[in-house]
Amino acid sequence: MPIRPDRLLADMRALAAIGQHMTGVNRPAFSDADIAAREWLRNKMMNAGLAAEIDCYGNVYGRAINADRTVVIGSHSDTVPFGGWLDGAMGVIYGLEIARCITESGSQSCGIDVISFQDEEGTYLPFLGSRAFCGDNLTAEIETAKSKDGQTLKDAMSKAALPGNAAVRLDPRRHAAYFEAHIEQGPRLESSGRKIGVVTAIVGIKSFRLLFRGQANHAGTTPMDMRHDAGGAAMCLGNLLNQRMPAIGGPQTVWNVGNMRFEPGAINVVPVLAEVFLQVRDISPAVLAEAEHLVRALAAICAESFKVDVEVECLHDTEPAAMTPALAKLIEKAAAELGAPSASMPSGAGHDAMIVVRHIPSAMLFVPSIGGRSHHVSEDTSDVDIVLGAQVLLRAIELFMANGAR
């Protein structure tokens, strides 16, 4: 069954026009543009013959009317501030197009439900929509969640006039599987010439804040051997981490020292304080545990060698989420049938699929990102690759349905 490329691309471009910013999109969760996009999407779903609603969290859900058993296809239509046109939106419009194709084909074996989750990007609360859909109790988190500029999530939800709406819930009796397509957001597909990424797992993430505390001495009058240089310890930690991590992980293990801050930050004062923010990602819980051990051990070594104190705080610890192997195989098979070179790969970024897979079989498909870029107005994928991704996803779902949609 062929998808209709022109219709797919036209809808993607129409969605990108809502909150357009240069060649990208500025549509943070609950912004006017985000809510307008969700209204647009609900209408599109209704035109496609789905029973569509926006739930109390902002999730847009289009329900196949005549089906008891469905495949859910979706992603999110919110963006980071001044982000790209594809991150999230592409996966949602794939769902819309595939729902239309399946309906038009008259297939009765299984319906397609389409969903756009709310606030995947964490403007207020990351994965708000998919977590709510999956039945997480979010009451306490919603009470306290705020955006970076201090707006509360509760106010944002009220402003969008959503709280009266019913919540849409995952129902394993209805929802047989979840498929999410997404741009890769990295350079692997492009640099290897592959067109389809078959996601094996979404990496787990351990994020750390390290605080080294020394003494703010005069950098001219304090001999080197009498210093307690918090900055020196922090640079040493970052450097040792870069040297030692490769031995712990595999070729797909990644880490990043993303920020470093010195106090007082004067060229002529030995830093009294150095704050380091770093992160490790891998699909293996064992590698992540070993990485945490390494971070703590190196922090202690550097603190001792620079005669400073250190605190290591784990800010954030997400477990890796393996995708359902049987579904991944269907994507691989669909790609092969359509002559699209594919590669198995981890997802280095978080996605709604990592929430949903806790409850029902789930799979992710990546298409190439030009230059590996994302979260930026220059984020892009060629039309040919976008169309091919949708076609492969539709074929994988046909294969799933042919297997009896278990």
Added chain:
Amino acid sequence: MPIRPDRLLADMRALAAIGQHMTGVNRPAFSDADIAAREWLRNKMMNAGLAAEIDCYGNVYGRAINADRTVVIGSHSDTVPFGGWLDGAMGVIYGLEIARCITESGSQSCGIDVISFQDEEGTYLPFLGSRAFCGDNLTAEIETAKSKDGQTLKDAMSKAALPGNAAVRLDPRRHAAYFEAHIEQGPRLESSGRKIGVVTAIVGIKSFRLLFRGQANHAGTTPMDMRHDAGGAAMCLGNLLNQRMPAIGGPQTVWNVGNMRFEPGAINVVPVLAEVFLQVRDISPAVLAEAEHLVRALAAICAESFKVDVEVECLHDTEPAAMTPALAKLIEKAAAELGAPSASMPSGAGHDAMIVVRHIPSAMLFVPSIGGRSHHVSEDTSDVDIVLGAQVLLRAIELFMANGAR
């Protein structure tokens, strides 16, 4: 000839009360407190029998009336914001007290001129007072100098109603030598149990800004070998510098990576930009030149290894200033006569003496800093050490006068 400890300490405490902040002093150049302190000082000088004036730059100068040939004793009475009570002020009151002692002794061999230079700390223009005293042409710099909060030096000078006053100038026919006493601002004297530091030279300073430029990639989706990590290069540079500098300098060479800043500074984004501020100080021009060579070589190595670009900018390059050896010997001799253990040492910080020594023989004497602290309200020196320092300085000047004040 004995100084009068009670009078010395009482004057120091009276001066510290002007702009007092907790146990320290907040008296930045041209602040109300600074100008009040200068008025107070001018009165004190007049009471000591000196012809005293505040010049157009804010320098307070007390001139020995009946002398054709004088020793200038001084330092500065401005402070860093919320600084200590001794940095600068002690050296000025030493001058006042010694002028009184010499006058009271009826000595006719040589007079004492006392000076408090303006803005040594660089609230607007570092060493404004001593540079003006020495005849530097400052017209262009005064035109553009601003404080950190955007106040112009010209406005500050006008507000203090100084521009009408005459400038006080160094006159080598009158001014035979310059002596400046100061707190050490470091821990060497205290930790070695010495009471008097005989300054051999004021270090030269080379300050650098390094800017590494990479690519802001997603830290989850970009494989390690495809990154252009500006932060990694910056940490590597700081670390290599700490490892390699000891081989270049001597035990008194110091350096400091005082600030580091990443952009965008997000834990999940590979830093596109890392800015490093560092400084090297030594009394040897050869060591400083070699250090600059090392900084530039390491920056290039780190940039290459992290596949980023780097710019190295020399922000500031002050040459070392050797003090006059014959005068240093007199301080050493005076300390020995008075039973005060002394040590020769470089000054790791800049002082007005490094300006004045370009024109007339100059010397500096240090007293111990408790805990090595300065530029902070906790800056302190014991009364006993303050009194001993003044006594040693007076004795050194007596020895200088006995030599004929050449």
